[in-house]
Amino acid sequence: MDTMILNTMWVLIASVFVFLMHAGFAMVEVGFTQSKNAVNIIMKNFVTVSIGVLGYYVVGYALMYGTDVSGLIGSDQFVLMGSPESVAGISFDVFFFFQAIFAATCATIVSGAMAERTKFFSYVAFCVVATTVIYPLIGHWIWGGGFLSSVVGFRDFAGGTAVHAVGGFCALIGAIMVGPRNGKYKNGVPRAIPGHNIPLGALGVLILWFGWFGFNPGSTLDITSPATAHAAVTTLISGAAATIAAMILSNVKYGKPDAGLTLNGALAGLVGITAGANQISFAGAILVGAVSGVLMLLAVEYIDTKLRIDDPVGAISVHGVCGVFGTLAVGVLSMDGGLLYGGGMTLLTAQIIGVGISATVAMGLAFLTFVGIKATIGLRVEESEELHGLDGIEHGIAAYMDL
Amino acid sequence: MDTMILNTMWVLIASVFVFLMHAGFAMVEVGFTQSKNAVNIIMKNFVTVSIGVLGYYVVGYALMYGTDVSGLIGSDQFVLMGSPESVAGISFDVFFFFQAIFAATCATIVSGAMAERTKFFSYVAFCVVATTVIYPLIGHWIWGGGFLSSVVGFRDFAGGTAVHAVGGFCALIGAIMVGPRNGKYKNGVPRAIPGHNIPLGALGVLILWFGWFGFNPGSTLDITSPATAHAAVTTLISGAAATIAAMILSNVKYGKPDAGLTLNGALAGLVGITAGANQISFAGAILVGAVSGVLMLLAVEYIDTKLRIDDPVGAISVHGVCGVFGTLAVGVLSMDGGLLYGGGMTLLTAQIIGVGISATVAMGLAFLTFVGIKATIGLRVEESEELHGLDGIEHGIAAYMDL
Amino acid sequence: MDTMILNTMWVLIASVFVFLMHAGFAMVEVGFTQSKNAVNIIMKNFVTVSIGVLGYYVVGYALMYGTDVSGLIGSDQFVLMGSPESVAGISFDVFFFFQAIFAATCATIVSGAMAERTKFFSYVAFCVVATTVIYPLIGHWIWGGGFLSSVVGFRDFAGGTAVHAVGGFCALIGAIMVGPRNGKYKNGVPRAIPGHNIPLGALGVLILWFGWFGFNPGSTLDITSPATAHAAVTTLISGAAATIAAMILSNVKYGKPDAGLTLNGALAGLVGITAGANQISFAGAILVGAVSGVLMLLAVEYIDTKLRIDDPVGAISVHGVCGVFGTLAVGVLSMDGGLLYGGGMTLLTAQIIGVGISATVAMGLAFLTFVGIKATIGLRVEESEELHGLDGIEHGIAAYMDL
Helix, strand or coil: CHHHHHHHHHHHHHHHHHHHHHHHHHHHHHHCCCHHHHHHHHHHHHHHHHHHHHHHHHHHHHHHHCCEECCCEECCCHHHCCCCCEECCEEHHHHHHHHHHHHHHHHHHHHHHCCCCECHHHHHHHHHHHHHHHHHHHHHHHHCCCHHHHHHCCCCCCCHHHHHHHHHHHHHHHHHHHCCCCCCEECCEECCCCCCCHHHHHHHHHHHHHHHHHHCHHHHCCCCCHHHHHHHHHHHHHHHHHHHHHHHHHHHHHCCCCHHHHHHHHHHHHHHHHCCCCCECHHHHHHHHHHHHHHHHHHHHHHHHHCCCCCCCCHHHHHHHHHHHHHHHHHHHECCCCHHHCCCCHHHHHHHHHHHHHHHHHHHHHHHHHHHHHHHCCCECCHHHHHHCHHHHHHCCCCCCCC | CHHHHHHHHHHHHHHHHHHHHHHHHHHHHHHCCCHHHHHHHHHHHHHHHHHHHHHHHHHHHHHHHCCEECCCEECCCHHHCCCCCEECCEEHHHHHHHHHHHHHHHHHHHHHHCCCCECHHHHHHHHHHHHHHHHHHHHHHHHCCCHHHHHHCCCCCCCHHHHHHHHHHHHHHHHHHHCCCCCCEECCEECCCCCCCHHHHHHHHHHHHHHHHHHCHHHHCCCCCHHHHHHHHHHHHHHHHHHHHHHHHHHHHHCCCCHHHHHHHHHHHHHHHHCCCCCECHHHHHHHHHHHHHHHHHHHHHHHHHCCCCCCCCHHHHHHHHHHHHHHHHHHHECCCCHHHCCCCHHHHHHHHHHHHHHHHHHHHHHHHHHHHHHHCCCECCHHHHHHCHHHHHHCCCCECCC | CHHHHHHHHHHHHHHHHHHHHHHHHHHHHHHCCCHHHHHHHHHHHHHHHHHHHHHHHHHHHHHHHCCEECCCEECCCHHHCCCCCEECCEEHHHHHHHHHHHHHHHHHHHHHHCCCCECHHHHHHHHHHHHHHHHHHHHHHHHCCCHHHHHHCCCCCCCHHHHHHHHHHHHHHHHHHHCCCCCCEECCEECCCCCCEHHHHHHHHHHHHHHHHHHCHHHHCCCCCHHHHHHHHHHHHHHHHHHHHHHHHHHHHHCCCCHHHHHHHHHHHHHHHHCCCCCECHHHHHHHHHHHHHHHHHHHHHHHHHCCCCCCCCHHHHHHHHHHHHHHHHHHHECCCCHHHCCCCHHHHHHHHHHHHHHHHHHHHHHHHHHHHHHCCCCECCHHHHHHCHHHHHHCCCCCCCC
8 A cells, every 4th residue: 555655656756757758859849940840840749748648548548558358459448437546556547647648759759750841730630540549559569468568578668669669660651651851852862951949959858858767767667666766777877878979979970079969869878778777787778878879870861861761850760760779679688588698589589579560560550540641631731831831821920030 | 654754755846846837937928928028027937936935935824824813814923933843744844845836826927917018126016915915815715724715615726716816817907007018909909919939938838737747736735645646637638638629729710720829728728627636527627628728718819809908928818717717617527516516506606706706806906016016116117118128128138149 | 664765766756856957057058158159068068967977877986985995085886886785775776866967967067167168078078087086086075984074074965065166166277277258358358248048048047946956855865854845945945035135236236137147146046055955944044045146146246357267157156156155154054063053163164174175176186187188189169169159160050040
């Protein structure tokens, strides 16, 4: 009983930390894009939080945590009807609170990659599907008693795959289908379209980092477990290592320590450690962070110049690539069954299968959703609207009036 | 003893969340007004926090929570002298901490409605009165053992009336008495004066939402109560429902999803649920939120075009109108005695009486205060100062130097 | 056992609050300087957090909290090897988390005073030394069992000296050695170089204040102690008193309430109360705050016009001067042995000795470090780079693109 209250308090507070991540995402996306689309991005963030939470309340929670059917999907507790008083040793209300904010996070990732040329209501439609179907379905497989955890033995501590890789791979499909921003590629050569407000972007990254201390340590749902404190430290040092790694590599490659890549480096390290924050050693966390920072930078370059997919904020690289990497790293570095800790290939294999299925299904569902949206309300704004910025035409207001 | 420590920890942490709301208010007010007055707004926010806390320490706490005299006012513990070691099952110091930050919140609401044309030291004078007299007096009636709770049976869980409606109705009087900004009305037709920094305003709203998870759930003062977690969820989903409602209604009415109204929608939903966050069901919270979002939008329009009262940030609509609505909604939707839950008219009547008296007294005291200020230091800046912005003349500095 | 979990939870949460202070520092430093150097400042903040944490992990923690050698230095637990499961009644991991974030704070202070003309990698080099040697060494003397606490009887509750005075005096040396910004002094007369974004600076101050509620109350490491709640209230009211004191004094001296000084006033009060937040009375805290606000203002003026040391953000005055003052104030105002509480000169003498040694050693080590850096990679950017801003040449990007 006492432990339940302690853990309820802890997860409630952790949830509040995670909630502020939505301010972080908003500032990162605004800061890293052009001022003429800032209002549109803000609107998408507010809608994401709101739809995410309401959609998860009505449908998402039931599909994710309702009574399991064949390891595939949850089947009851729609609109939270028939929910128990407590789950996983904490108050049900707090459990729902924590989960609902997570659901909204997954969709937000997509908004960054599709920024500056996507119709507002098309994104809204995707957001509904993402938080009521895509995220809960895969979330059920991973956390809700579905087959990835129960049969495959897949492990994803705080959502390296369930949130970040799923979000990142939906973002990949979205960015491909909406196409690059006008003027982004000239004869296949990418042009840099710099963000308009680096200080706001930096504020966003630091707010995200702050929130991640709820996201990862909160995911134990158990303050009495040493894994909670462990996850706080790994989250701290993985982010730090990735920041430095990305900063140094950008300096080596481009002759200057690049701000955008350094800031995204921090996020890469945070995403990277998410899947294993509770079970990777401190040294392992530094390694995961450093590799995440490097991978992110290489992925940004590769996606931009080779694949020619336009991802204004680097969401695919940060969340998709580092989410996958971090999840696989659990198979190698987990102190509880990882390859380097005498666990053989069992866990690593499970991780490969789990992340492969999750990413594939996320992409498939995102593809179907975007096809449907494209065929109905359309995906992309008019060229003239893109040129003038989405703020005036979609929302009738400019982000900055008299600066 | 153990429970006291748990609850002390919880309220301490909730207070820290609430403290950050002052950053939220500052960013909302700055973002939604013109850049030439941004320094003035910042200064008012800092002074509000500081005077609010000190005034509450010296006088306000005593009037609000000192030994009750005839149900009307507290009478001891000035400068916290003679205060007990613990109150309401938590450490006295933490109880004071939580209450002092609330006091500062009430005054801040007024600063938004009077922005861009009020003399700095006139606002400072009002702030002193608000945090040492107006808020503590009405607060005593509602929370300090005064007649509204003890005789009338009025209920206000976290300050839908005590903080928001009181603040909002003081703001109404202030906005009327200082008059509209120059150029706001031409032949009675209002002109939109758009805010200068929507991203900062959005950041402010999200920070306020974050702080509200201390404001509402913290108001139980009791982490062992299921009402705490319940209040967190209602705060989340009421804000979400109001955001969506305001966004959709603005789209229907104006043809575009409006950013200012969507952002204020979130705040409307948060204010709306404040009075009953602990005792309104989840479905009820969505209803309260949706109606709050709609009411706020209609009130903004009505106050702007029909009443011709100039409220730059919509504070009267958000805090006043939705504060009143949410308080009345308790009489209907409270699962403990509301009209829809078999309680008859008893609670609803108490709510009507309580909110009526609170709003009336708040307006009366605010009126007297502003009359006094007008007769002495004056209320409004010179026309030329308003034209050039308050920052240069009142503070000798510009908010943005070389952008 | 239960108490250990409670305290572990509390310090974990307090650490997360403290972490957000890095966002606060970033916004204060960005807001109070010129836009052409904003990216550089952001980069320094990210590097400070990251290097601070990693350097402290590898070396700093061991020197500070490893087994004491002759009261001078810690000697084991490098890379946390051989660390115990718990320290000071909380989980070791959380203890490290809290300490590591403190270490990063100390270095950040220096970055503000040297802003707008220091080479990026020169600052990085200093940051490495500060977080692996300077801060841990003096920290060991004060908190790690070294001679200042064990022999001298020096008291520094939350780092008025260990963090702020040490940071402030390193900043003094740094600012002297790098010299004033170009155009700052003309024939010995200082020219004001106003900050470019006061709203962001204000946001930073409020975020710092928020984080200080982790910094000070968290420093008890013990939620069961009444000192924790007491420290929260003193932190609140000292900051408030200093804000008002600086605002009034600036109005008296310059005819207008100055925004920069009012905002720095809040920080001055927070620094001032840090050393004694747990043992100075509420009235004492108001006194400490008010005096800190006044001292800061006078010190800013003196350093700027008499000493002609260019400190763009006032870090020397805020952290150095008020850190020293607040530490000495403990000797007078501590309710446990202060001069005014019958303790005679014993504690005050210890405070004088402790702060004297700490500041002197900090300055000496900073001097040696900067001499080394100057002799190798150099300290200052080219004049043309300073003129055009560091952002373009050091980082190849502008902070604001299309505003």
